[in-house]
Amino acid sequence: MADIPSLPQRAFVVSAQRRDELASAFQSGAESYDKIRPSYPDAALDFTLQNHPVRAVDIGCGSGIFTEQLVGHGLDVTAVDPSEDMLSVLAKRLPEVATLCASGEATGLAENSFDLVTYAQAWHWVDHPKASAEAARLLRDHGWLTLLWNQLDVSIPWVHRLARIMHAGDVHRPELEPPLGPEFKKPEHGIWHWSMPLDFDEIVELTKSRSYYRKATATTQAKVEANLQWYWTEHLGHEPSEKVQVPYLTHAWRSRRRTRR
Template sequence: MAEIPSLPQRAFVVGAQRREELASAFQSDAESYDKIRPSYPQEALDFTLQHRPATAVDIGCGSGIFTEQLVSAGLEVTAVDPSADMLSVLSKRLPHIEVACAAGEATGLAADSFDLVTYAQAWHWVDHPQASAEAARLLHDGGWLALLWNQLDVTVPWMHRLARIMHAGDVHRPELEPPLGPQFQKPEHGIWHWSMELDFDEIIELTKSRSYYRKSSDTTRAKVEANLAWYWHEHLGHEPDKKVQVPYLTHAWRSRRRPRR
């Protein structure tokens, strides 16, 4: 893998105040988020479900992108998110599943109830020791915790620069393990490369779905959009309506719950 020196040395770790500030960006405008964010590759879903769980709780589910994939795979799924707006979009997509408007650190769900806990694009939004303890509380002995991220593939040089202009904050070094509590075994890792076809308007919408843009001033937003327009049209030479294969990768970790004593 090419060395990308500007990626954070400590992936996933965000201070509590900053985490709360950025996460608040997703309390509204869930429909625009849902329209542009991609689902996860089948290989990542298979990795998550290798141990054939029957029940799952998808925490930080957002608008239900990964939740829907779990449901389609035949699981009985409960969805948890602190944003009522996100859950309203999820409930339109999946009207028959149980939802809870709650944080990952304190879901309010019954203990020892699930085979699988998933966090798709969400583990960096929680306090890791507290969220690990809560996940362990929810799981049966021998249950699994799975963490997944879709991210722009910044090992591709032009994509690296685009991600920096977008201020894509969920781009992590794939070799770094996410922090887990002592309730869980050393995680197993999987990574898959793929691409999503986007035009310039969709690049702008993808940028607008990110916490940095949502929490910025109008002046900063205008600057980001102008920089993207220059890079996409003048530097890369793409026409406005040209569809371009935008490289992505998905990386995931799964960890088994240690037995209760």
């Protein structure tokens, strides 16, 4: 992906003010988000669970897409998110899961309580030094922090242009190592390619689930939708109801907590 100049050379670097402004877009609209956002491939779950954790905390859990996958693999999971709306959708899906409305920087959970901390599609929403310190506080010695992202595979030119029209802000250069605090060892990386069948209405819904669209004016939203319609139906030549395999990739980083002194 190094030949795609419009992707950031430094991933995850957003000012605190801008991060808070964009993150506020997810205080509502959780049900529509939940319907269109994809789950994570089995290989990414295997990567996350390689050390056979028993207790996990999924921070920035959103509507519970990844939380459900962790539960499905037998883990005792606590779900944390700053959006009550997102947690309400998660509670309908997973009524047995304990939830907590809190930030990743200060969960208030008991220290030394978990084998695994996960951030699926959420590490770019936190203050990294503070969130690293909090994850380390929550983990037992040698516990693991795993960060995951699903993103459009913009190494493919037509997908790259689609991502730009959608203003897909969570598309990073997957080879760039996410910032972690000194509490963690050098992270290991995994990457997996797959595709998601989408028609035009689903492309629009996916766009509407993104922070840029949610925070934009009605005029800007209409412009984005018009550009998508032109690109999808006229430039690419797809029928609106046609299911198209849209290339995705999942990349993940896992890091072991250093032993407490």
